Amino acid sequence: MESVLILGNGQAGIALAREIRKLDPRRPITLLGRDAYGFNRSEFVQALGPSQKTLSTEDLLALGEQLRIDMVPNCTAQSIRVADCSVQTDHGEYQADKLVLALGSSPMLPSFARDLPGLVAAVTHASVVNKLRARLASVKDLIIIGAGQSGCELANTLADAGKNVTVIEQHAGPLFELMPLDARRYLVEQLEERGVKFHFNARCASASKEGHRAQLALTNGKHVEGDLVIACIGVVPNTKLASDAGLKVRKGIMVDRKLATSAPDVYALGDCAEINGVWLPYSQAIHHEVSALARVLTGQNVQLNFPPMPLKLNIPCCPTVIAQPRPGLTGQWETLMVEHGLNASFISERGQLSGFVLMGEETAEAPFLQDEIPNWMNL
Ligand SMILES: Cc1cc2nc3c(=O)[nH]c(=O)nc-3n(C[C@H](O)[C@H](O)[C@H](O)COP(=O)(O)OP(=O)(O)OC[C@H]3O[C@@H](n4cnc5c(N)ncnc54)[C@H](O)[C@@H]3O)c2cc1C
Numbered sequence: 001m002e003s004v005l006i007l008g009n010g011q012a013g014i015a016l017a018r019e020i021r022k023l024d025p026r027r028p029i030t031l032l033g034r035d036a037y038g039f040n041r042s043e044f045v046q047a048l049g050p051s052q053k054t055l056s057t058e059d060l061l062a063l064g065e066q067l068r069i070d071m072v073p074n075c076t077a078q079s080i081r082v083a084d085c086s087v088q089t090d091h092g093e094y095q096a097d098k099l100v101l102a103l104g105s106s107p108m109l110p111s112f113a114r115d116l117p118g119l120v121a122a123v124t125h126a127s128v129v130n131k132l133r134a135r136l137a138s139v140k141d142l143i144i145i146g147a148g149q150s151g152c153e154l155a156n157t158l159a160d161a162g163k164n165v166t167v168i169e170q171h172a173g174p175l176f177e178l179m180p181l182d183a184r185r186y187l188v189e190q191l192e193e194r195g196v197k198f199h200f201n202a203r204c205a206s207a208s209k210e211g212h213r214a215q216l217a218l219t220n221g222k223h224v225e226g227d228l229v230i231a232c233i234g235v236v237p238n239t240k241l242a243s244d245a246g247l248k249v250r251k252g253i254m255v256d257r258k259l260a261t262s263a264p265d266v267y268a269l270g271d272c273a274e275i276n277g278v279w280l281p282y283s284q285a286i287h288h289e290v291s292a293l294a295r296v297l298t299g300q301n302v303q304l305n306f307p308p309m310p311l312k313l314n315i316p317c318c319p320t321v322i323a324q325p326r327p328g329l330t331g332q333w334e335t336l337m338v339e340h341g342l343n344a345s346f347i348s349e350r351g352q353l354s355g356f357v358l359m360g361e362e363t364a365e366a367p368f369l370q371d372e373i374p375n376w377m378n379l
Helices: 011-023 041-047 060-067 111-115 126-136 149-160 181-193 240-244 283-297 361-370
Strands: 004-007 029-032 070-072 077-081 086-089 092-095 098-101 105-107 120-122 141-145 164-168 197-199 204-210 213-218 223-226 228-231 235-237 253-255 266-268 273-275 311-313 320-323 331-338 341-348 353-360
Touching: 004 011, 011 029, 011 060, 011 283, 029 060, 041 126, 041 149, 060 070, 077 240, 098 283, 111 204, 120 126, 126 228, 141 149, 141 213, 141 223, 149 164, 149 181, 149 311, 164 223, 181 197, 181 331, 181 341, 181 353, 213 228, 253 266, 266 283, 320 361, 341 361, 353 361
Parallel strands: 004 029, 004 098, 029 070, 098 266, 120 228, 141 164, 141 228, 164 197, 253 273
Antiparallel strands: 077 086, 086 092, 105 235, 204 213, 213 223, 311 320, 320 353, 331 341, 341 353
């Protein structure tokens, strides 16, 4: 029976180990990775809010016993050899018949972070969230860089926690590539009502540290200062080990619909993978990838397909669901403002509903509209 070695013990790695074990009670599985415990990234924003929700963590060694797998936490891989599916780590070498890379992604930091030692954070790991929580108790003025999903979620959460929040965004509005103008305006209005301040079309021109505070000069001529800067400018897939090992990498580690990389018996999934040219760094996508790859690894002839996966944002002052139209599709947005929300439909040139943004009470429509839009994610 072929053994499986999974490298990376984040959401994708852990979920894959569980799923393989569900399908096959006896297959030898090793799961190794840098993390000491399991956690869920989608809880991070809430954990920083007024509810101070405790992050749920998972004891990996106990999970290993329960699943009867060889669990190796706190273990960092230094290199991969694809010829024999082996991984060289600070705990020695591990080898199996099949190797799965579940190496995730890392946060980007703005280039000015180096000018502000100790004053710039990015929220990506449970340990960072716990430290930030303690720090937030003693600070008042916060600057968030980036008005994408995490930036908007965090702005709402921290404003509700009584902080003065200023958001700096290089585009003309929040979630710029995902929403039409009316939806962006509506979201900004709701967040401004909570006290959030925005600077759009602005970047940081220079940064300095004055005592314990950050001072940013913006390209729009304004100055902002704060006790802490939180970077929400996105993540990049962790691909270095894979490219050093000779695997094909573009944005992510390139895999096909069986999650197979360019080397035999080596697979990749989660945030580190680019599947048939599509990079989807979302838990929702991982759920489907895990299901397909566990079947492939246990001998089934399966190909991955994604259903439509509208993105649900955790912005309590403005609940939002977005189904993005296929990139490059021509058409136009039609927006209906209602008393407590907004309903924007993207209508293609052929007259077909091809995407939507729902806000406020209109989010209740999402399950019905979801069935009407074409599934461009189908690979
Ligand atoms: C703040 C935040 C909020 C989010 N909210 C949502 C949401 O609401 N909905 C949604 O669908 N998605 C959300 N996401 C995205 C989702 O969390 C990710 O898609 C998912 O966690 C990726 O899982 P992964 O296992 O691929 O990567 P990761 O969770 O990054 O795991 C990668 C693992 O590999 C390990 N690793 C890396 N390099 C090495 C090495 N050299 N040696 C050993 N181990 C290594 C890491 O330690 C880590 O354990 C959010 C992400 C963030 C940051």
